[in-house]
Amino acid sequence: MRHTTTILLLLFCQNLFGQIKLGTYSQIDTSLYADLQLFPDNKFDFYDTRNGSCFVWTHTVGQWKSINDTIIFSWQSSWTENSDSIISSKDFKNKNVVITFLYDNGKPISNVQVSLSCIFDNDKKKYLTDKKGKVIIPQKQNDSSNEKTCPGFKRMLSFDVKNRIIELSSNTSLDYYADSLNNILTVVIKRNPKTTYKTETKKYLIKDNTLIDIDPKEFYNFNWGDFKFATTKYGR
Numbered sequence: 001m002r003h004t005t006t007i008l009l010l011l012f013c014q015n016l017f018g019q020i021k022l023g024t025y026s027q028i029d030t031s032l033y034a035d036l037q038l039f040p041d042n043k044f045d046f047y048d049t050r051n052g053s054c055f056v057w058t059h060t061v062g063q064w065k066s067i068n069d070t071i072i073f074s075w076q077s078s079w080t081e082n083s084d085s086i087i088s089s090k091d092f093k094n095k096n097v098v099i100t101f102l103y104d105n106g107k108p109i110s111n112v113q114v115s116l117s118c119i120f121d122n123d124k125k126k127y128l129t130d131k132k133g134k135v136i137i138p139q140k141q142n143d144s145s146n147e148k149t150c151p152g153f154k155r156m157l158s159f160d161v162k163n164r165i166i167e168l169s170s171n172t173s174l175d176y177y178a179d180s181l182n183n184i185l186t187v188v189i190k191r192n193p194k195t196t197y198k199t200e201t202k203k204y205l206i207k208d209n210t211l212i213d214i215d216p217k218e219f220y221n222f223n224w225g226d227f228k229f230a231t232t233k234y235g236r
Contacts, residue, residue, distance in 0.1 A: 019206050020066055024234055025227035028210070036211070036227050037234050038064060044073055046224065071211065073202045080195045083168050086157075088182040099185045101133040101161070108133025109189060113160040119173075124158070139183065157185070165191055 020038065027034035030050050037045040046060045062075025091098075097116060101109040112129040116137050127135045161168045166189065202224065203215035209229040216223055 019069065020071060021209060021229050021232070023232040024230045025211060026230045027224070028226045028228050030225075034225075035230070035235070036224075039234070048224075066206070069206050070214075071204045071206055073204070075200055076197055077200050078195055078197050081190070081193045083166070083190050083193045084170055084172075085188050085190075086172070087186040087188065089184045090182050091184050094183060095139050097137040097139055097183045097185070099129075099135050099137065099157070099187065101129050101135075101159070101187045101189065103165070104188055104190045109161060109163075111163070115156075115158045117156060119156050157187075159187070161189060 022038050022040055025036040025038070027036070027048075027050070033047065033049045035047055039045070042063055042065060044062055044064045046058075048058045048060075051057060060075050062073060064071055064073050066072075099114060099116070101112045101114075103109060108129075108131065110129055110131050110133060112133070112135070113126050114129065114135050114137075115124040115126045117124045127137060129135045156171055156173055158171045159169070168189065201215075202213075204211040204227075205214050211227040213224060213226055
């Protein structure tokens with residue numbers, strides 16, 4: 001009797017576990033590499049290259065668990081606040097562009113390498129901030145380009161901060177921060193930008209060797225979509 005009970009229990013566990021095939025699942029709506037890998041140690045790996053720009057490809061790793069016909073993915077995401085912010089104003093008496101770099105405690109940052117030019121300029125002149133964290137760029141140099149004018153959305157501020165406190169590089173279109181006529185800029189650098197961590201979850205229905213999204217959320221950069229089982233191997 002005990003032997004029969006043990007066999008039935010094993011068969012039940014196999015059927016239950018058999019609802020989920022381990023291996024690689026491909027995203028149904030694309031032929032691009034967007035694969036979800038399920039490992040026997042209850043870990044998963046999702047690599048998504050559906051977007052045309054490699055700068056926004058995503059790679060998510062975490063844990064999975066199944067409850068009846070549902071599989072739940074969980075992973076930890078992080079978000080770090082911007083290290084720099086720009087304050088701008090217009091000084092009609094000043095014919096130059098004055099840029100000051102400060103830490104968030106008000107201390108000036110010297111030896112910052114700065115350039116301010118149009119995005120289509122090939123030879124961008126570079127300047128270094130002084131002991132007061134300040135650099136003065138002639139307005140004429142700022143407007144130099146193959147075109148007669150340099151609209152605000154084409155004016156780029158580039159800088160490199162490298163010292164014992166922080167290393168930071170940035171290329172920023174000033175149109176996001178200020179009117180293109182503003183010529184007094186203060187760049188505030190945070191020494192210790194805060195990082196926020198959050199545990200994310202996502203649920204799928206397991207059905208006929210497919211995973212159907214039942215938990216869409218708008219805050220994902222790209223919706224994971226549905227998946228179909230591809231292979232017991234890991235990777236294509």
